[in-house]
Amino acid sequence: MKSYDGVALLSPVSFGYSRQSSHSAAWFIGRTFQSVIHGAGLKKEDIDGFAVTSFSLGSDSSITLTQQFQITPRWIEQFPYGGASGIIALRRAARAIQCGDADIIACIGGDAAAHRSFEHQASIFSGFTIDASFPYGAGGPNTAFSLITQNYMEKYGTSREDFARISLDQRYNANHYPAALLGHKTLSLDEYMNARQIAGPLHLFDCVMPCAGGEGFLMMSEDRARHLKQPYCVIRSAQELHNAHPSDEIQFRGGWTEFVNELYAAAQTGPDEIDLVQTYDDYPVISMLQLEDLGFCKKGEAGKFVQETDMRFDGSGALNKKLPHNTNGGQLSVGQAGAAGGYLGLNETLRQLTDTAVNNSVPKAKIGLISGFGMINYDRGLCSAAAILARPNI
Amino acid sequence: MTTNDIMKSRLKYNRPSLRARARPPKNRTPLGEAFSAANMGTSLQLQCCVDCRRFQYPSQEVCQVCLNDNLVWRAAAGEGHIISQTTLYNSLWEFFKRRIKQKPWPIATVSLDEGPIVFAHLDVEEFDKAKILDVSESTQVKVFSHYDCSMRSILIATSKDIFTDTKEARRKIVTRMSLSEPAFRDGGI
Numbered sequence: 001m002k003s004y005d006g007v008a009l010l011s012p013v014s015f016g017y018s019r020q021s022s023h024s025a026a027w028f029i030g031r032t033f034q035s036v037i038h039g040a041g042l043k044k045e046d047i048d049g050f051a052v053t054s055f056s057l058g059s060d061s062s063i064t065l066t067q068q069f070q071i072t073p074r075w076i077e078q079f080p081y082g083g084a085s086g087i088i089a090l091r092r093a094a095r096a097i098q099c100g101d102a103d104i105i106a107c108i109g110g111d112a113a114a115h116r117s118f119e120h121q122a123s124i125f126s127g128f129t130i131d132a133s134f135p136y137g138a139g140g141p142n143t144a145f146s147l148i149t150q151n152y153m154e155k156y157g158t159s160r161e162d163f164a165r166i167s168l169d170q171r172y173n174a175n176h177y178p179a180a181l182l183g184h185k186t187l188s189l190d191e192y193m194n195a196r197q198i199a200g201p202l203h204l205f206d207c208v209m210p211c212a213g214g215e216g217f218l219m220m221s222e223d224r225a226r227h228l229k230q231p232y233c234v235i236r237s238a239q240e241l242h243n244a245h246p247s248d249e250i251q252f253r254g255g256w257t258e259f260v261n262e263l264y265a266a267a268q269t270g271p272d273e274i275d276l277v278q279t280y281d282d283y284p285v286i287s288m289l290q291l292e293d294l295g296f297c298k299k300g301e302a303g304k305f306v307q308e309t310d311m312r313f314d315g316s317g318a319l320n321k322k323l324p325h326n327t328n329g330g331q332l333s334v335g336q337a338g339a340a341g342g343y344l345g346l347n348e349t350l351r352q353l354t355d356t357a358v359n360n361s362v363p364k365a366k367i368g369l370i371s372g373f374g375m376i377n378y379d380r381g382l383c384s385a386a387a388i389l390a391r392p393n394i
Numbered sequence: 395m396t397t398n399d400i401m402k403s404r405l406k407y408n409r410p411s412l413r414a415r416a417r418p419p420k421n422r423t424p425l426g427e428a429f430s431a432a433n434m435g436t437s438l439q440l441q442c443c444v445d446c447r448r449f450q451y452p453s454q455e456v457c458q459v460c461l462n463d464n465l466v467w468r469a470a471a472g473e474g475h476i477i478s479q480t481t482l483y484n485s486l487w488e489f490f491k492r493r494i495k496q497k498p499w500p501i502a503t504v505s506l507d508e509g510p511i512v513f514a515h516l517d518v519e520e521f522d523k524a525k526i527l528d529v530s531e532s533t534q535v536k537v538f539s540h541y542d543c544s545m546r547s548i549l550i551a552t553s554k555d556i557f558t559d560t561k562e563a564r565r566k567i568v569t570r571m572s573l574s575e576p577a578f579r580d581g582g583i
């Protein structure tokens with residue numbers, strides 16, 4: 001695969017996270033778009049590529065938004081891939097820039113959260129969902145994930161205390177990230193263990209909280225980014241694979257297993273050299289699958305791994321092994337702003353590698369790995385993606 | 395009105411449903427409706443590709459293997475094993491919310507010997523009650539279809555030793571699982 005050399009990512013924006021909102025998705029996308037442009041010292045007219053991700057645009061789309069925002073892009077895209085959208089947007093936009101199809105691309109994810117909109121989205125998510133999973137208790141994504149979690153626990157002997165490690169360290173990270181919706185609250189092991197039961201082994205702090213919000217970033221050539229005198233980072237490698245392992249009866253791995261070697265080889269690095277990791281964490285078990293499949297530990301051993309590893313951004317935990325993980329609290333503590341959730345880890349990595357993280361910066365971070373997981377359809381998640389980003393010239 | 399006022403007025407309506415009768419989800423795609431119709435009064439009918447002789451579920455427009463549309467409804471035995479099972483303590487749907495207030499709602503994914511993986515309501519009463527938690531991976535079950543009180547066909551997984559060959563036997567199980575009548579609310583409208 002051709003490298004992603006010469007492409008820069010910059011101007012990460014996380015905008016307007018709120019539990020419920022009367023604003024529509026177009027508002028979140030428009031306001032995020034504005035911040036992304038201004039953050040890089042650009043004007044709307046400078047943007048000639050426009051990519052959008054949203055679950056709640058209704059009858060609008062990236063193309064109708066061009067009219068609302070009065071922009072005239074020569075490259076346009078829409079990525080309805082949930083938690084993998086950020087990395088997929090990054091891959092497509094990088095190629096467009098390398099090929100000269102666009103010079104400056106804005107990638108924006110944004111979702112509204114009107115009252116009861118989540119119920120509606122969950123009930124009509126896909127044909128399979130409507131016909132064959134929603135009628136069975138209408139648990140939304142909690143149902144599929146409780147089945148996956150239950151199976152994982154039985155198969156590998158993982159305990160709730162193991163899952164708690166992920167939720168607790170992430171909450172510590174969120175306590176240092178002001179935009180996190182749950183960042184003002186601490187979380188203790190007792191509170192985690194005694195939380196309200198939601199579905200099978202899943203309790204309250206195992207489940208993401210749907211919310212409204214926007215995430216966005218810019219992509220352009222490294223030359224252009226240098227010219228703008230903006231801090232940026234580069235793509236060492238990026239991969240995706242969809243509907244991987246279709247004959248697995250239940251999900252215990254994702255598409256990462258099939259490209260992990262190539263991912264590290266192209267980036268000339270390995271799991272030991274990664275300074276920070278952002279996994280897609282709608283439920284702790286999914287973060288564990290990613291840590292395993294991306295080579296941080298063997299299959300089935302993520303429970304042991306998290307018990308031995310301090311995952312706080314500042315390494316202030318008691319454990320000796322350190323791996324800053326979901327350094328702004330991840331979706332479990334920040335909130336899941338619909339499909340914008342797929343941009344959250346990417347933007348957090350961008351902030352870390354451009355020294356724009358404020359209270360939660362990972363000391364001396366040079367290289368970061370982001371993983372995306374998206375579209376829980378029927379019994380499993382369909383999209384797997386990962387990218388390795390780095391500071392330029394290291 | 396400020397954003398805050400709009401929020402407040404919306405939250406005012408964030409109350410439990412006042413309907414006297416709540417029923418399971420009615421909404422299906424046209425393929426889901428076809429599945430419901432094909433299964434009325436039978437034990438289990440699944441989509442089958444005439445060319446590949448292979449069952450598939452959920453219902454689809456074309457065969458997953460050969461992509462032909464030579465699909466017919468064919469009787470399936472419904473035997474299989476549990477892949478994973480769970481109990482729901484939370485639901486997005488009023489019918490299940492009311493049921494869950496009485497007891498958590500058990501469901502499972504089942505791998506049918508005939509191929510497909512299905513979601514099913516789990517008839518825990520028919521497993522040894524003391525061993526409900528042992529209803530897990532590899533427990534042998536039988537899956538049959540029946541209509542719920544929304545007149546949509548749904549799948550039930552029960553112990554493979556239970557007699558389900560007659561309509562009466564199947565109806566008895568569905569009634570016991572409280573799927574055949576709405577979830578009532580006293581004083582509802």
Ligand SMILES: [Zn+2]
Nearest residue numbers: 443446457460
């Ligand atoms: Zn076929």
